[in-house]
Amino acid sequence: MKTIFSFFALLSVLVVVAQTNTYEISFENVVHHEASINATFSDLEMDTVSLRMSRTSPGRYALHEFAKNVYGFKATDSKGNLLKVYRPDPYEWKVTGHDGTINIEYILFANRGDGTYSQIDETHAHLNIPATFMYVPELNKRKIEVTFNVREDLNWKIATQLPFVSGTTYMAPNLYYFMDSPTELSNFTLKSFEVDSKNIQLALHHNGTETEADTYFDKVTKVVLAEKEVYGELPNFDYGTYTFLACYVPNASGDGMEHRNSTILTSTRSLANGGMERNIGTVSHEFFHAWNVERIRPKTLEPFDFEAADMSGALWFAEGFTSYYTNLILCRAGLISPKEYVEGLAGNFNYVWTSPARQFFNPIEMSYQAPFVDAATSVDPVNRENTFISYYSYGSVLGLALDLSLRQKDLNLDDFMKLVWQRHGKKEIPYTIDNLHTLLNEYAGKTFGDNFFNKYIYQSGMPDYTTLFESVGVILQQSKDRPYFGFSVSMNEDGKGARIRRNPKIGSPAYNSKLSMGDIILNINNIPFLEGQKFADYLKQFNIGDSLVVNFSRFGNAKTTTLIPAPSPSYSILLMEDVDQAPTTEIIQKRKEWLKTE
Structure with a gap:
């Protein structure tokens, strides 16, 4: 889902910037989920x-309004004199009367451990930078140094993609990299392995x-290697290391970013309670983003805007194609079976x-809905069941x-x-949807590329999955x-x-009968519910075509x-062998090539 770190921003990693903004964060009051933050801008x-x-x-x-968790703000100059502060909007503090230096301090409340927010308690300080640190937009090219005053009594260590400076101080070459x-x-x-000189x-x-950690890291390793095979190489990580920051603890909230x-x-x-198998899918999805989204980057997300919602019509490719590979990679890595x-x-x-939503929006337009659905909150009821399909x-x-068509x-x-990857991601040239269309035409032929985009991307058509599945020995x-x-x-x-x-x-049938959300079904055909009866079991006494x-x-x-009641619109997807059909040797070979299995 993001990067905010364009090709030109990457070049600034190599530039020595004279001015440095400094931050310091401390955690004396973790039991009440607070951090104390100081920063200096000179x-x-x-x-x-x-x-x-x-x-x-x-x-x-x-939008995620992180300012709501900030209080106790104070600004001083280099001599400690209090400065005038006024608030033009809920997200901003304007400071005047300084002497060339502004020191700020504030308290942050943080108690959600996921891929967006921060969480501070006795177990960890889980910090997403935009949810934690104030910034000065005009100083976005400056180098940043941040000191984490870890709780040594809690045996805290530091894991981050920020380059190490010394002690507990780390740096970022600019604001974009810091926020990311x-x-x-x-x-x-901490577990690690090296592949192609990258850590x-x-x-x-x-x-x-420790045994669980070793077993899980072996799964992570297999995912990394299987995804490398898709692109033929790993990205060039800026400082030679890629880090999975995994928090599998009861106080966390499920997420991946x-x-x-x-x-x-x-x-x-936990890894012992189903996480060994169920958490690895998030690893697969998020690491695939190291190519697709982070470096194969939609132009509509460049530059990333920290002050407004970021909208892109390419999320069906950026997020959706990544989702296609998520479980496919697990199969290729031998972590789940072909069945x-x-x-x-x-x-x-x-x-x-x-879904009836395809009559309203195509995949590009579904992608436009992201600011309304991507962990967004609202209090008014919506009709997403009928108008939205996740990109x-x-x-x-x-x-x-x-x-399968290719x-x-x-x-x-x-x-x-x-x-x-070669045309856009490796060179870090952001792409447009037209670029994807053109590349598919180049790769598979103009007729094929135009047909795919015109029917299924610019429109909401459904491909012939029955034929496509049969080509690899699968029945729909x-x-x-x-x-x-x-x-x-x-x-x-x-x-x-x-x-x-x-x-x-x-x-x-329910819609056609003018039933609505909130209605309470009292009975059907005057047959009462039995005590403790599940509604699904209650419905089993009725048949298709009954007038109820x-x-x-x-x-x-x-x-x-x-x-x-109407016939169920749902599909089952099964291997041919499991429905007493014998796929040919050629079909079995095509399936093996698809799933990369023996």
Whole structure:
């Protein structure tokens, strides 16, 4: 999801900048989730200095108002004299009357450990930089040094992509790199290995054993090597190291967030409690971003804006194609079986192709919705069930279709990604959607490229998956004998009704019956619910085509409607062998080439 670190910003890594902004952060009050932060900005030439808290975070596209967690702000000059501060907006502190130097101090409250926010407690200081440190926009090219006053009594160490200076001080060549550099202070375990003269390391903060850490790092290693094979090489990490910052602790919130030379991985699942298998998918997704998004960068995200939402129409490719590779890489690395991989495709497939949202937006337009859905919050009800498909999922199933379509021409998506990498990512030339279209035309032929983009990117068409799947020995089928009602419910605690908890999908039996979210289904055909009965079990007594009388309550008023169950629109995706069909030797070989299995 981000970078904010353009090719020209990268050049500034090599430039020695005279002025340096300095920060210091301390953690005396961790039990109450507070940090004390001091910063100094010197050699100032402007009369009024604007200090801001970011409204966005690298990798996110929605607004996140970090200023709400800042208090106790004070500014002084080099002699300790208090300076005048006024607030023109909620995100900004303007300081005047300085003598060329401004020292600031403030308190930060932080208690969410994920890929966007910061969390401070007795277990760690989990720091996302935009959520933690104020900055001066006009000084964005200055070098930055930050000192982390670690809690030695808690055995904290420091893991970050920031280059080491000395002691507990680290540096960033400019503001962009600083904001893109999450940092973990905790009693973590550090594992590393070297590949192609580059250091890959895992800073693992967890409550498990050393043996678990070794086993998990072996999985991480396999993922790294499998993804390297897609592109043929690793990126040139700016300081020679890539770091996975993993917090698998009960107080974390599940997330993953890529950065230029590191990634954050958070989960409440310990390695001993399912995390060994379930957390590795996030590793696969986020490390793929080291190429796709971090260096193969949409032009619409350059430069990254810390003061407004960042919108891009390319997220179906940046996030979606990355999502396609997430589980494919696990299969190629031997971490899941071909059967698990193929059957696991059904979830995204059903979500995308049974959604009515495609009548409203194509993949580019779905990508535009990111500022409203990417961990964004709102209090008013929305109709996302009918109007939105995640660009992660949409792009993933389109990546699958493109890969299988290319393989019918003895081409493949890996080599197309290599081409995009060579033309854009390796040279750090941001791309447009037109660039992707042109490259696909070059790689697979103009007719093929135009057909894919015109039908499936600029429009919302559905590829012929039945034929595509059969080419690799996979069967796509629908369960036409299973009734579909079209509502999602939760049983009332008193057992006297089931509340519809989502907007019914357009065209579903529930929608056509004019049922709505919030309605309470009292009974169907006057058959009462049994004590403790699950709603799914209750529905098993009704069949496709039955004309059912639904008694329900809306706003306290009793109502009745008629509902006719339809055949289920959901698909199953299975290996041919599992439905008593024998794939040919040629088909088996094509599947092995796709999944890279023996």
